[in-house]
Amino acid sequence: MDHFNYHNQQLFAEEVAVSEIIAQYGTPAYIYSRATLERHWHAFNNALGDHPHLICFAVKSNANIALLNVMAKLGSGFDIVSQGELERVLAAGGDPAKIVFSGVAKSHQEIARALEVGIRCFNVESVAELQRINQVAGELGKTAPISLRVNPDVDAHTHPYISTGLKENKFGISVNEAREVYRLAKTLPHIAIHGMDCHIGSQLTELQPFLDATDRLIILMEQLKQDGIHLTHLDLGGGLGVPYHDETPPHPTEYAAALLAKLKDYPDLEIILEPGRAITANAGILVTKVEYLKHNEDRRFAIVDTGMNDMIRPALYDAYMQLVEVDRRLERPSAVYDVVGPICETADFLGKQRTLAIAEGDLIALRSAGAYGATMSSTYNSRPQAVEIMVDGSQAHLIKARADFADLWRLEALLPNN
Numbered sequence: 001m002d003h004f005n006y007h008n009q010q011l012f013a014e015e016v017a018v019s020e021i022i023a024q025y026g027t028p029a030y031i032y033s034r035a036t037l038e039r040h041w042h043a044f045n046n047a048l049g050d051h052p053h054l055i056c057f058a059v060k061s062n063a064n065i066a067l068l069n070v071m072a073k074l075g076s077g078f079d080i081v082s083q084g085e086l087e088r089v090l091a092a093g094g095d096p097a098k099i100v101f102s103g104v105a106k107s108h109q110e111i112a113r114a115l116e117v118g119i120r121c122f123n124v125e126s127v128a129e130l131q132r133i134n135q136v137a138g139e140l141g142k143t144a145p146i147s148l149r150v151n152p153d154v155d156a157h158t159h160p161y162i163s164t165g166l167k168e169n170k171f172g173i174s175v176n177e178a179r180e181v182y183r184l185a186k187t188l189p190h191i192a193i194h195g196m197d198c199h200i201g202s203q204l205t206e207l208q209p210f211l212d213a214t215d216r217l218i219i220l221m222e223q224l225k226q227d228g229i230h231l232t233h234l235d236l237g238g239g240l241g242v243p244y245h246d247e248t249p250p251h252p253t254e255y256a257a258a259l260l261a262k263l264k265d266y267p268d269l270e271i272i273l274e275p276g277r278a279i280t281a282n283a284g285i286l287v288t289k290v291e292y293l294k295h296n297e298d299r300r301f302a303i304v305d306t307g308m309n310d311m312i313r314p315a316l317y318d319a320y321m322q323l324v325e326v327d328r329r330l331e332r333p334s335a336v337y338d339v340v341g342p343i344c345e346t347a348d349f350l351g352k353q354r355t356l357a358i359a360e361g362d363l364i365a366l367r368s369a370g371a372y373g374a375t376m377s378s379t380y381n382s383r384p385q386a387v388e389i390m391v392d393g394s395q396a397h398l399i400k401a402r403a404d405f406a407d408l409w410r411l412e413a414l415l416p417n418n
């Protein structure tokens, strides 16, 4: 359930008609619901109950500072993968002591900045990174809190591009080698071992892969005790899926109950989760305008003003995302369309073979667009990115303005005259 519903045949975001927001701000536009974001965050936080835990929102799914600020006010932690995300969280008022830093390519500068602001933990993805963190911490006279990101070699049963926990993936340290790496970490003077981490993939629609991964981590945790290494937290990453179409992913409550059952012998072991999509996807829509309806032999196209530069998921993963009319009071003939964007690429589509009742100038909403939409957007074909609006009850707030055309080349320079 979300807060994008029809009232008298008109799509609303909370208490505001989507068409009113668009009349003010134009298209393409991302519209988010604050109430939905908060409800989803609380679903995770409440699900873990009294067991010590921290929800670290995955910033990569949606990094707008207004949204991060909503999370910060709830007391959320954050999972980041770059200094850019770190600076965003700080700008949004996030608590550095609740930040975990994932990612395979942390630079010297990124590590130094994270140590300087005092993040909660580095999720270390290789031996080379562990040694670099030790070195940077030494240079700064600090001790770096770490967990190792263990790659448990579990099939997440998701799209191959977003599966991360198989041994052929670039992420983490093999479960078979991790014990050795922990022993090495124990000898490093500027490293403090705090926990263990894994993230096996995104848009998971079954619990079993999470539970299989947890089992492997528990075995490893027990082995580490024999080496005198006692962990204080277990970070199981993000990855819980959402219903884009006919998927029926487990609810956070089911997921948490299954985890707590597995971890019943570890009442003091803090559980960290890094949900992204499950918090943001269904808290956002992307609204587009129909520019033209076009009929080529046996194919009908709805050509809209929003393309793969604004939402790349259909082009990149062949992802299904629902498309709906914004104003169903308009009496339009219904037909089957490929909904395509303005970009000069054949992969530029939002949906194929969709039945819609639309005419030129009408608005269509792409649902479940709050995750990996704006954050993966670009200005390809020199199209300024979509505006972003956050609805809070009866108020719609502009949280990212549309760039001027000159913004497109503001950082570029002509060659000096010669």
Ligand SMILES: Cc1ncc(COP(=O)(O)O)c(C=O)c1O
Pocket: 058, 061, 079, 102, 103, 199, 201, 202, 203, 237, 238, 239, 240, 274, 275, 276, 277, 278
């Ligand atoms: C390390 C890490 N944590 C958390 C996430 C968030 O994943 P999701 O949006 O599927 O919850 C990702 C992305 O898949 C990730 O790579």
Ligand SMILES: N[C@@H](CCCC[NH3+])C(=O)O
Pocket: 060, 162, 202, 203, 313, 371, 372
């Ligand atoms: N960007 C992907 C998910 C990848 C998550 C990043 N670890 C998507 O839209 O589904």
